[in-house]
Amino acid sequence: MDNPILVADKLGVRFETAEGPVMAVDDVSFSVRQGEFLSIIGPSGCGKSTVFNVIGGLLSQHEGTVRVAGELIDGPHRSIGMVFQEESTFPWRNVTDNVAFPLELTGMPKQNRTERARHFIKMVGLDGFEKRFPGELSGGMRQRVSLARTLASEPKILLMDEPFAALDEQTRLLLGDKVLQIQQQLKQTTLLITHNITEAVQMSDRILVMTYRPGRVKRIVNIDLPRPRTSDIVGSEAFGRYVAQIWADLREEASRGMRDEEDHMLHEAAP
Amino acid sequence: MAAADQLSKARAPAVSAVTLVRVGLIVGVLAIWELLARSGWLYRDVVPSLIAIAKALVALLSSGDYYFNLGVTAGEVAAALAIGGGCGVVVGIVLGANRFLARAFEIYLYYLGPTPKIIFFPVMIMWFGVGSGSKVALGALSCFFPVALSVAAGMRQIDRVLIRVAKSFRADARQMVTKIYLPAMRHPILNGVRLGLGIALIGTLLAETKLSNKGVGFLIINAYSTFDMPRMYANLIVLFVIAIGANALVGRMVGLHTIRR
């Protein structure tokens, strides 16, 4: 790949546990092109959230390097915008003030901030809700606010950790549509961490499948479905084939994971 | 095993650092105190020297008179807790067990609870006279509300499942009370009583300071009126040690009950 915007090289993360050091993530390398949508998928325990934290700069104890546009990252990089899995809107600020938060930090005057924030609020489909508080919104709407907030900082790379995990299937599909729309409109480079195959295939150009712990790169799949994509693509034959292929990979890793857990429990139960 | 040793070694310096800070703070306060006492900045004896206070403490604790007064107060507090706390426990159990009664009456307890009770003292004097009766009455009134509310809340927390289990084994009413309710109620009741003890203590003592010729409260206000400051400090120190100690003691008893469960 020439001129990738993000390069992860031999990432490794070691955690200290009661039974000694455990590699959560081992020798993970990949690159991301500008404007690409890359999903990282894997079974529970594969370390994908750890990868999220490393790339986001929140976890500095790791092996390997991450470069953004050639620059080595050391802490949260200004070109990377993060959207978290948990509820992360500021409950004491209304929607506008939440979305304008990154603009506030750059010292933008209030008038401009409000206008700029409104642009992103509209983009996520929340126009009319500018003055509402997160407490008055549904879970899906709150995640949209978090997304708008991150988009308002106009990051080169959008990094999302299972942002729709807590939502029901229909809301998830519709939001997925929204994210796709936005990504296609902004030509936004996006890195999505997920455990949901449908979501990954629907939205991505490529999918990186991780193994069970220690998380390694099992396979990288090119998703050759036509763009622009919408949620109707979910029913197509090609879609089904990609899902089946990835499901086979995941199933292998997931059952390895279950056997491992069972072994673990047996050992703990034995005196 | 080696890992456990590592852990305790890692913790050891942290513990002594905390102790160092505590000791440092106490020594610092005492030093400033003594400095103020000797400086003569403040009006004579408002901050007496630590030695004077120590002497007064010794004099206090070695006088039979003090123990007589302590006994009087202890008796009044015990009576106040028995009456106010006892009623509180009964009312709390009733309100905790019966939802209708709770919705009818608990709101009054909830809003009347956090009000100053000492203002009822003139009424208590009228009803019970100027002796110990009015002090006990005030202490009882003070601790009734928090005990009742605390016991009611605790009762409602008793796991509904346990009651259904007993019913499914066809336990009769007497068995329900002795084998389920009473054991489960121990904790909320003890907790309520611990709360009540502190409040009964305050109520009774405040009443003693207002109008009395006996008891620890009387001794404090007496020291004030004779401007015997070292004696007042000595009285206050002993009182606070007893109050905090009693609270901690009952707290430990409650805690032990929780562990044994």
Added chain:
Amino acid sequence: MTAATPARRFLAGDLAPAATGLGCVVLFFIVLETLIRTGVISEYIVPPPSEVVASFGRVVMEEHIIRRFFLTIGECLTTGVMITVFGVVGGVLLYHYRILRLAVETWVAALAAAPVVLAYPLFMVIFGRNAWTIIMIGFVAALSPVILKTVEGLAGTRKVLIDVGRSFNLSASQQFFKIMLPAALPTIFTGIRLGLIFALINIVGVEFLINYGGLGQLINDLAERYDLPGTYAAICFVILVSVVFFMTLERIERWLRPTN
């Protein structure tokens, strides 16, 4: 969590118990009135409720109740400002300096349980028989919950909100003022509410005991004048003020914690 916490709206099913409760209270007063009028209870020990109500007007007019009310409230508000400033600052310091927190937190909790008001004669010696004694006792008695709740609020900040701050590369002071403090505000207000309640109770109590001040002093005054209905009326008035104060604080707190 009491069954009676009036946070929920009044439903049809609440009518029966509420009516029963209110009905019993009314019945109680009617019975009391009857017993006193028929001489079973001496009217020189318990004045008839009707007379107490009648003397309300007199007490309000003649005893400058408005001025007294504002005096007591003024003392409360002064204490309130002091515990907010010192309590929040103290809580922030304890949160920041872990070693200090480990050393001192249990002492602060013990202070909440200690019978501070019993030392009022000492405060009188230091500050004199005036409003400062009253305010300072209120302050010492009410400081502890504010400190403890401030620490609790700051320590309990959801990790994801802190991560959001880190992802935007916030400086330490930005992180504190833009994220941690606003997130902790509802809990801090709970501490202030608890403190204010302790303060009011202690302040009115001490006014009564040292015979100085506003409403507490009124009761003492009327009692020493053997104005029986007046004393009862004044006590009722103080209870009323206290209940309204408590309800107002609750309402404010609920407004600060929407939809939780």
